[in-house]
Amino acid sequence: MLKKKYRLKKYSAVMATYRVNNVISDKNVFIYLGKEKIDYSLPVKFAFIVSKKISKSAVKRNKIKRRMRESIRLLLKNSSIKNINKYISVVIVAKKHLLDSDFDSVYSSLSTLLSEKA
RNA sequence: AAGAGCAGCCGGGUAAUCGCGUAUAAGAAAACUUAUAUGAGGAAAGUCCGGACACCCAAGGGCAGAACGACGGAUAACGUCCGCCGGGGGCAACCUCAGGACCAGUGCCACAGAAAAGUAAACAACCUGUUUUUCAGGUUCAGGUGCAACGGUAGUGUAAAAGACUACAGGGGGUAUUGUGAAAUACCCGCCGGGUAAACUCCGUUCGGGUGCAAGAUUGAAAUAAAGGCUAAGGUGACCCGCCAUCUUUAAAAAAAUCGCUUGAGCAAUAAGGUAACUUAUUGUCGAGACAGAUGAUUACCUAGAAACAGAAUCCGGCUUACGAACUGCUCUUUUUA
């Protein structure tokens, strides 16, 4: 789980990130990238969205969110995704395909998307 | 031994590495770091009932409305629970029932049938008179219909019949006894013209009304502005653009913070009362409290193969629904052996 300073808290901030409309995706997730930073001392903030359309069960939605958070935590620790540091915020939206995947596929798709395409 | 019925119990464990929420302590005194402790359920779910708590409205009462409905109890309360009565099911253990009233009124009972409730026979049949037929009168036992037929079976009786009369059983009413009571038992009375209220309705009981922790309280900022976006609807206009108004958005910055927020009809043990639900007393104990929302990832071993349903959001008491594996106790039936 990420610490609180890495979390994007406000609904309005998420909507602002959507409005930039800089999207990358694969079969598992959409990733919305926010505006570029002015002050580089601030950390990148993440938000994770798993809608009710993906599953009615709160347990399954929570599981997907936890896997995504853990992946981002490991990626930040490895500092393998340095090139996303220029963005203020990142919103990650899960797709229905994630429901049947395991942790490794979540980790690999997030790492390739964020390190290569961003 | 086999097959049933009822009740109970559990909801993976240990270790290692990385990591998260909360509390406390220390350092720092802004962010933060370290240590320790602690961190989802039996249904947390559905939101179907009942409360607590909070605010708004309200003089009191009625009407209306809603829910409930054998009886006695439990409870803060309940549509829940316990016991018991009656109906139904089962050989039995046991299970199950929205279980008041169609003698207040109004409806409905398709098709079939003579007739579906009205002092009722438009089919048919029986008997009597007339007697070729027809017709008139009496009757509804038997027939057939239907979920249901104007009380059942057997006899007496009669022109043919009929509770008209008798016996037996059924329903209803009255009296007596037993029980707190629903009711049961006994005796007596020919009293016996359907069903349906999860049809309207009537009777009884309960509920001040509404809103729900995003309830509500406190502190601070702003003082109704600024910058955009949009045009389906409003104004101006013949129409379009435009303008006004409306609507809507605004990243780190003022765009909130704190309280409510978890010590409670709490949990555990023992004792007493009660058939039980439950109650009382004593002792011990504190077991999540977030605010885009904390329990995860990887590995090894054990169990049986690390398996299901499933994630607290103000808090309790229930109900309902979903669901995994192993096992324990009591009871019943059948068979076999002693």
Place this chain on the structure above:
RNA sequence: CGGGACGUAGCGCAGCCUGGUAGCGCACUACCUUGGGGUGGUAGGGGUCGCAAGUUCAAAUCUUGUCGUUCCGA
């Protein structure tokens, strides 16, 4: 968190209040009309009435539970 509405033929809807026969339009099939097609006409097929239980002689309809879809308020 709270409150509504709707599940009926492949699709869109009636019927439910007041219980006994499930119907309408489009689509589908066959035939007629045409040189052929469309249009038009005639006939026909197709429905566990979301699911489960109860009330009733009888349930799409009444009652309860449950599943799904969708809307509204904060």
